[in-house]
Amino acid sequence: MKNTLALTLAAALALGASLTSTSSAQDAGKVDFEKQILPILKESCFKCHEKEHEDNGKIKKPKGGLRLDGAAVIMKGGKEYPGENVVAGKPDASWLVKTMTLPDSDDLAMPPEGKGDRVTPANIDLIKKWITEGANFGAWKGVE
Numbered sequence: 001m002k003n004t005l006a007l008t009l010a011a012a013l014a015l016g017a018s019l020t021s022t023s024s025a026q027d028a029g030k031v032d033f034e035k036q037i038l039p040i041l042k043e044s045c046f047k048c049h050e051k052e053h054e055d056n057g058k059i060k061k062p063k064g065g066l067r068l069d070g071a072a073v074i075m076k077g078g079k080e081y082p083g084e085n086v087v088a089g090k091p092d093a094s095w096l097v098k099t100m101t102l103p104d105s106d107d108l109a110m111p112p113e114g115k116g117d118r119v120t121p122a123n124i125d126l127i128k129k130w131i132t133e134g135a136n137f138g139a140w141k142g143v144e
């Protein structure tokens with residue numbers, strides 16, 4: 001009886017060890033773009049940074065030429081800072097983050113003054129972490 005217990009315990013430990021070495025366990029601490037970042041952008045930025053579409057008979061173009069509704073267009077960036085909207089590994093060089101942290105009075109503060117609540121510091125930290133980790137979109141492609 002004692003031996004069986006010891007064996008079971010050893011097997012359980014071995015299983016635990018093999019589980020922690022799988023890649024899914026390694027990814028477990030990483031920020032998930034679709035689950036954690038996309039909702040922030042939807043709430044604070046999509047209103048002005050989506051693909052050109054019609055709204056109440058009006059053509060709405062993405063402001064500043066920047067779209068945030070797809071992985072490729074997020075990396076492509078806008079008119080003023082093409083290729084610098086998200087710089088993988090460098091949150092401080094990424095305009096997505098910079099515009100969120102600029103003071104209200106700055107023309108490039110996002111969302112623009114009076115056009116929505118600023119992104120919370122906790123959510124800005126989350127976006128910075130996602131960029132530091134390599135700005136990985138996982139399986140998400142969004143709108144092409």
Ligand code: HEC
Pocket residue numbers: 041044045046047048049063064065066077078079080081082085095096097099100107108110111112115116119
């Ligand atoms: C109410 C509309 C509005 C909302 C909401 C908004 N933006 Fe903007 N955004 C603009 C406008 C207008 C410009 C162009 C500003 C300019 O060129 O002076 C712009 C430009 C930008 C640019 C510069 C793009 C480039 O390369 O020229 C970035 C980056 C940006 N926005 C990010 C964001 C982020 C991130 C959010 C959400 C936190 C957001 N915006 C929410 C209106 C908006």
